[in-house]
Amino acid sequence: MDPDPEFLFFYSLTLQTSLNGLALLLLLLCSALISGTEVAFFSLSQTDLNTLSKNGKKENIVVKLLSKPRKLLATILITNNFINILIVLLFASMAETLFSDYDNELNLYFFSFPVRFLLEIVLVTFLILLFGEVLPKVYASRNALLFSKKMAKFIHTTNILLTPFSLPLITLTKWIEKKLGSKNSNFSVEILSQALELTSEGATTKDEQKILEGIVNFGNTETVQIMKPRIDIFAISNDASYEVVLDKILKNGYSRNPVYKDNIDNIVGVLYAKDLLAHLNETDFKWLELVRAPFFVPENKKLD
The missing domain is CATH 3.90.1280.20 (CBS domain Like)
Incomplete structure (x- = not known):
């Protein structure tokens, strides 16, 4: 006796969905680890770095990576963006399969293309932000030393492999900073001046206020x-x-x-x-x- 076609459909659908779901969970885990790594590495204090430099080989890798912060940040951003793109593509494929199959078999035609597209964007954004950004970064900020040591070897290997991609990004970043450097400096001075104006009288004395204002205005003095x-x-x-x-x-x-x-x-x-x-x-x-x-x-x- 041949199996019921409807049973075969749901079986194949469940198997495919399970495999895609596992792949999605794995990618979300990778995104979480990379996002947490960014916070963990750049949250380390100088005291932490001094402690790490006196310990074993794994700890020295952390110090070595942070000796070139631009390259490290470029590696992390490239890796994280690549993983997030894979998450979006996989989720879109899963959603398309689910919606199309359910439409054909169960006659659910109320899922029009705009509704599907909006639903996909909301869901995938929620998944990436919550599980790939917010939660791992909160955890990593509280366990920066442990997190950075655990991820040191992986990031070191990735840092080497992505060198052909990270170096052009660093060069472009330096060029942009060079072009916009003076504007950033003026902006910072304005922000500091406004902050000093908002400082309460009880927080600083008049002499301290004058000293701080002199420091802020020093760069604009001819x-x-x-x-x-x-x-x-x-x-x-x-x-x-x-x-x-x-x-x-x-x-x-x-x-x-x-x-x-x-x-x-x-x-x-x-x-x-x-x-x-x-x-x-x-x-x-x-x-x-x-x-x-x-x-x-x-x-x-x-x-x-």
């Missing part, structure tokens, strides 16, 4: 704003004796002292006070040997 008038400049003549040089530096207390020849408009170098420390006990030292070349900048140059 050279002309910090220049001293010519008559107030302290400089050393290049024909001064070592005894005179020491006496002037001690009295004025500057760490860097301009050196001029003939007149103060002709600066020939800069003498660092710290360079004289090794020669304090000498009476006749050729101090001009310690003079460093001057660095000239235009008045409108930014301090950063």
Whole structure:
């Protein structure tokens, strides 16, 4: 007696669905591990890295990978995106099979294409976000050290295999950062300035507030704003004796002292006070040997 055709349909459908379901679970697990790895590796503190560097080979792999963070991040992103694409394709195939077979056998024609498409997007997005992103990242952030050690060998192997793909991505990223670097810097300064304005009076004193504002605005300060008038400049003549040089530096207390020849408009170098420390006990030292070349900048140059 031949099997009932309806039974054969449901049997084949169940077998195919089970295999696809197992494959989907495996891909979700891989996505979870990779997403967790990203958080785990980049959540490690310097103390964690110092501890890892003193331990075994597996722990040293973590330190080695983090020594090139751009390449590590590129590897993780490429792997995770590849897995997520496979999840979407597999889920779409499963949904198409289920919907089409049920439509043909059970006459469920109310699943129109737009409804199916919207349902697929909602379900696959939910699966990837919950099981491939949120849950693993929460766990990895709380167990960063353990998670990173467990995934070290796999990520190290993947990092090597994906080098032909990660290097172009890194190059492109650096190029984009170079083009947008100045804009990002200005944006950061604006954000910090706004944060300082919102700081409550009880959180910082007026002096602290001024110091913080000075740090934030330092990069936008032009050279002309910090220049001293010519008559107030302290400089050393290049024909001064070592005894005179020491006496002037001690009295004025500057760490860097301009050196001029003939007149103060002709600066020939800069003498660092710290360079004289090794020669304090000498009476006749050729101090001009310690003079460093001057660095000239235009008045409108930014301090950063």
